[in-house]
Amino acid sequence: MADEPLVHEMLRDAEQAEEPGNMKIGTPIGNANGIQMTATELRSAGYVYVYNVRTGDRSTVNRNMLEQQLQKTFEDGTYAFTTRKPEGLEPSKGKIKCMLHADDPNREKYNSMGLPVCRKANIVASHDLRIHMEKRHRREWATINGDEIQKEKQRELERQDNLAEAIRLLAEREAPRSSGNNQNRGKGNG
Numbered sequence: 633m634a635d636e637p638l639v640h641e642m643l644r645d646a647e648q649a650e651e652p653g654n655m656k657i658g659t660p661i662g663n664a665n666g667i668q669m670t671a672t673e674l675r676s677a678g679y680v681y682v683y684n685v686r687t688g689d690r691s692t693v694n695r696n697m698l699e700q701q702l703q704k705t706f707e708d709g710t711y712a713f714t715t716r717k718p719e720g721l722e723p724s725k726g727k728i729k730c731m732l733h734a735d736d737p738n739r740e741k742y743n744s745m746g747l748p749v750c751r752k753a754n755i756v757a758s759h760d761l762r763i764h765m766e767k768r769h770r771r772e773w774a775t776i777n778g779d780e781i782q783k784e785k786q787r788e789l790e791r792q793d794n795l796a797e798a799i800r801l802l803a804e805r806e807a808p809r810s811s812g813n814n815q816n817r818g819k820g821n822g
């Protein structure tokens with residue numbers, strides 16, 4: 633297979649990460665850490681994995697940013713990231729599903745909006761989810777966000793209405809002071 637040397641060279645330097653929106657076409661050629669990779673994905677060479685040397689947590693970095701990422705240090709000056717999976721450190725397994733996952737509570741709505749399904753279900757933190765959405769589903773994320781912004785505006789308007797209403801009621805209750813001692817006779821119970 634003509635791809636073999638190229639593949640091995642790349643795997644030696646850094647593990648290849650899925651590229652945003654990459655369709656899994658082509659024949660599977662390798663399986664590193666449970667990630668099925670195809671020749672197509674490897675050849676496109678866009679993203680690689682880096683590991684936090686202390687936690688073992690894995691993140692995805694654009695190749696253009698890789699050098700910069702590897703320059704980052706902890707407070708004590710030691711390098712924070714490596715492209716080699718740290719031995720003896722199990723990365724914390726995420727359980728957060730992509731917002732475009734088939735199990736998402738908003739799936740029906742997303743279907744009606746024509747948004748695709750994503751199978752990613754091992755996102756560690758909500759912060760990572762946002763990054764995943766921004767990187768892998770930029771357009772869909774903007775669509776979802778636009779919808780959320782719209783809803784938030786609506787909620788804000790309703791909050792303001794409620795507040796205005798509450799202030800009005802309070803003002804009304806405060807106003808009729810002239811009616812003398814107003815004892816609470818609501819529950820005359822003998």
Ligand SMILES: [Zn+2]
Binds near residue numbers: 730751764
């Ligand atoms: Zn996704």
